Amino acid sequence: MPPMHHPVKLVPSDNIRVPDDFELNDEGQIDCVTCHGIEDIEEIPLDEVNKNDEKFFRGGPYEKLTDFCFQCHRKKDSERPNIHMLRDSRGELKKEQCLFCHREKPDEKGDGFDDVEFRIEPEDLCYGCHLEAPHLNAANHIRKPDEKMRRRIREAEEKHGVILPLDAQGRIMCATCHSPHQAGVIDRNKPAGRQVEDANLDEGIAYQAHPWNAVYQADKRDRLKALHEELGEAGKNAVLPDYQRIKAEVLLRLSARDGTLCLSCHVFEK
Ligand code: HEC
Ligand code: HEC
Ligand code: HEC
Ligand code: HEC
Ligand code: HEC
Ligand code: HEC
Incomplete structure (x- = not known):
């Protein structure tokens, strides 16, 4: 197992809600099959496991890793x-x-x-x-x-x-x-x-889409392309965040x- 891996072979407590299609092992514990869709993952040497496989996470691919976690963990319990x-x-x-x-x-x-x-x-x-x-x-x-x-x-x-x-x-x-x-x-x-009077501190800062984003993205397209070429593999995921307007402010002087x-x-x- 890789270091810092999620705990395995545990019977879920009442705080956890495992979806029906996330199979438990015969002892009713979370196990490799519960979270990973790759067959017999426990037999495959660590460096040969394809983490980019869509089935690596059961129900995947997920846009964010936390979307996977919240399949079982309650979001509210995990919020700071x-x-x-x-x-x-x-x-x-x-x-x-x-x-x-x-x-x-x-x-x-x-x-x-x-x-x-x-x-x-x-x-x-x-x-x-x-x-x-x-x-x-x-x-x-x-x-x-x-x-x-x-x-x-x-x-x-x-x-x-x-x-x-x-x-x-x-x-x-x-x-x-x-x-x-x-x-x-x-x-x-x-x-x-x-x-600034806090809009809604519980919700935090809110942004909204703005038509100027199209201009902004077009303006930066060539520079982003050059950056991708310069960085090669290391930069292939570099994206430009959307231009957005602040809708609601909090904690600002x-x-x-x-x-x-x-x-x-x-x-x-x-
Ligand atoms: C509760 C869910 C869960 C269970 C059960 C589980 N895993 Fe994982 N596994 C994960 C998560 C989450 C990651 C790490 C994702 C990351 O950090 O990129 C992971 C990563 C891995 C990786 C890739 C490690 C790496 O960094 O290359 C392997 C291999 C793996 N698990 C094997 C297993 C095996 C074998 C079992 C059964 C003994 C198992 N997992 C059980 C959730 C689980
Ligand atoms: C298949 C369901 C499942 C998924 C998916 C899952 N977990 Fe868990 N997790 C559990 C279970 C079961 C426990 C054992 C504790 C319990 O039963 O309350 C646990 C325990 C933990 C713990 C130990 C502390 C605690 O809350 O008791 C951490 C930290 C944790 N999970 C983080 C994660 C993260 C981060 C992810 C996503 C990468 C994730 N889990 C995905 C089922 C899951
Ligand atoms: C003890 C932990 C802690 C410390 C120290 C801390 N923060 Fe935070 N801060 C949080 C948490 C938790 C949130 C809620 C949102 C989140 O989880 O990111 C938050 C939210 C914020 C937000 C609003 C973000 C949003 O959209 O909700 C701002 C701005 C912020 N903090 C600025 C600061 C500044 C500036 C300092 C230092 C003077 C600071 N924080 C120190 C924990 C902390
Ligand atoms: C030059 C001014 C400035 C400085 C310096 C600054 N911030 Fe911000 N920060 C902002 C503005 C403006 C926003 C968005 C509007 C708002 O807060 O309502 C923001 C937003 C945030 C958010 C919410 C991000 C989001 O999108 O949800 C956090 C968290 C935060 N700041 C923390 C920090 C921390 C920590 C530092 C110090 C490393 C810091 N800021 C330094 C101006 C600043
Ligand atoms: C407290 C003073 C202060 C405030 C408030 C402030 N700035 Fe700055 N800003 C600076 C300083 C100092 C620098 C460093 C460069 C310089 O000397 O001009 C800088 C640099 C920048 C840069 C160039 C960053 C870089 O990488 O060189 C941008 C863009 C910028 N500010 C935008 C903003 C925007 C937008 C706001 C309002 C949300 C803001 N600043 C608020 C003091 C400030
Ligand atoms: C996240 C960190 C953080 C927390 C939590 C926090 N403070 Fe502060 N406090 C600061 C910082 C940083 C300053 C200095 C800058 C300023 O005055 O805003 C400060 C300054 C102050 C000042 C001096 C204001 C002045 O006139 O300059 C007072 C009074 C104060 N805090 C009261 C409180 C009280 C009361 C609480 C709890 C209810 C609290 N603070 C919680 C970070 C914090």
């Missing part, structure tokens, strides 16, 4: 709780959740940036749970803005009454653009509490949908 939802249904603060990031529960009304203590440096906090490149243009924003941009940032902070905090080395961090707190947790009269966030730092030619 959105720890940014810091109020319960009655509007009370979920104080224990502050401790994901803060050493002690801060006073949301009185404490400022210099009063709160973090478990690790604020610029590293997010990487405990998020990828370093959670979206296009996230990782390449972790830079030090030049003096001209820093002036622009200070002007924007004043104009909009918000904070766009840089890290101790003067670099942009995730929390420069994002507020880690659900809107309304920090007093809305404080700059740290002024942020200023709106990106109308450009206010971007224009706090950038100047665009008209």
